[in-house]
Amino acid sequence: MTQHRDVVAVGASAGGVEALRSVVGGLSPDYPGALLVVLHIARSAPSALPAILDRSGPLPASAAADGEPLRPGHVYVAPSDHHLLLLDGHLRLTRGPAENGHRPAIDPLFRSVARAAGPRAAGVVLSGSRDDGASGLAAIAAQGGSTIVQDPDDALCPWMPRAAIARMTPDHVLPVAKIGALLSGMADMDLPQSHPHRDRMLDFEVAIADPESTVTTDQVAEPAGYGCPSCGGSLFQIESDPVPRFRCRVGHAWSPESLLDEQTIALEGALWVALRALEEKSALSRRMAGSWHSGTGKRLETVAEDTETAAATIRKLIERLGEPGTPA
Structure with missing residues (x-):
């Protein structure tokens, strides 16, 4: 047939x-x-x-x-x-x-x-x-x-x-x-006439696409040491040729390229949070410095200057993330 x-x-x-x-x-x-x-x-x-x-x-x-x-x-x-x-x-x-x-x-x-x-x-x-x-x-x-x-x-x-x-x-x-x-x-x-051959990993990955399934990634793969960008859970490494792939316990899946892209997005978000915190610290330090006399005011001015230097470094890092050839 x-x-x-x-x-x-x-x-x-x-x-x-x-x-x-x-x-x-x-x-x-x-x-x-x-x-x-x-x-x-x-x-x-x-x-x-x-x-x-x-x-x-x-x-x-x-x-x-x-x-x-x-x-x-x-x-x-x-x-x-x-x-x-x-x-x-x-x-x-x-x-x-x-x-x-x-x-x-x-x-x-x-x-x-x-x-x-x-x-x-x-x-x-x-x-x-x-x-x-x-x-x-x-x-x-x-x-x-x-x-x-x-x-x-x-x-x-x-x-x-x-x-x-x-x-x-x-x-x-x-x-x-x-x-x-x-x-x-x-x-x-x-x-x-022929039929598909059984593949345990293929069976697992088809099953985990259904949220009613009870399978979890830790049943078939080893921890990779990274976090899932979607849920924050641990990622497990699924061996495949020529490069591995990654899934978290509940099934969010990432190729290496997509995982790198998501890590870059998360990194930029963290840098913006750090920049906001530094700029607020600098502004508060300068405001307080004007209310204090002698040594305390000078110390707060120094804190503001150091904070502004750190903020400038963060800004340069954010700019570098958007340069051509930088993962995004």
């Missing part, structure tokens, strides 16, 4: 709307597969993407509904503030822990599709910032699925495609205008 590559997970971020329109516009009218789409969007805003994609290609597109069976010839879009997963042939929407600061995030979708569809799966990484999707695309490849990455030179924001290519060797790297036709051709090809 043959099977077909007919379950496609697509991830995009900054610059991704036009790329997604191009992909669905390139599908054949009789395309037999299903597309599951995650675009990074603000958690508080409703997504207009289903209506945009519905007008952009031959297949109907709609916001995914929890518990909905996966139907061929349809495009499903993750709604705001929910991860989109594929479990047992049905769509699952969850408010599980954010990954790389995003919900919906691309990696949870990709991992669930890898686990559910195995060789039938295809993963597509489009334009975007940071590196969401790289880990999930590797999971699809490990389960025998096909991997597709938009050519970074063709992407409005090339960082997500570059991260995917750095993480693994995709089966296809091509301009977005050619991806729809590629997916249509792949769906027509016969595949030998």
Whole structure:
């Protein structure tokens, strides 16, 4: 019995709307597969993407509904503030822990599709910032699925495609205008009958995307010695090739790049707090110095000068954090 590559997970971020329109516009009218789409969007805003994609290609597109069976010839879009997963042939929407600061995030979708569809799966990484999707695309490849990455030179924001290519060797790297036709051709090809192989870490990471799950990261990973930017809890290191990833006990997940970015944001916030405290101390010292005579007033003037020197150093550090080539 043959099977077909007919379950496609697509991830995009900054610059991704036009790329997604191009992909669905390139599908054949009789395309037999299903597309599951995650675009990074603000958690508080409703997504207009289903209506945009519905007008952009031959297949109907709609916001995914929890518990909905996966139907061929349809495009499903993750709604705001929910991860989109594929479990047992049905769509699952969850408010599980954010990954790389995003919900919906691309990696949870990709991992669930890898686990559910195995060789039938295809993963597509489009334009975007940071590196969401790289880990999930590797999971699809490990389960025998096909991997597709938009050519970074063709992407409005090339960082997500570059991260995917750095993480693994995709089966296809091509301009977005050619991806729809590629997916249509792949769906027509016969595949030998096979099934996903069991992967304990993949099972865990799919499970932890559901807040009803009772699994915790400390059951499968060792402490990393860092704090989670989302909740402040300890991070655990998940070994993966070529670089590790990190999760806290309750499941917030970070790639090294995203963790560094969040640490930079936290560091800048701490520096602004320190600067405010120093400037208030300086102002108070000078105000009090004018009310005291002789030695006490001079001592307070010295305190103010020393504090202003420290504040100037903090200001220079804040400026350096924003310089080109500095992580941000």
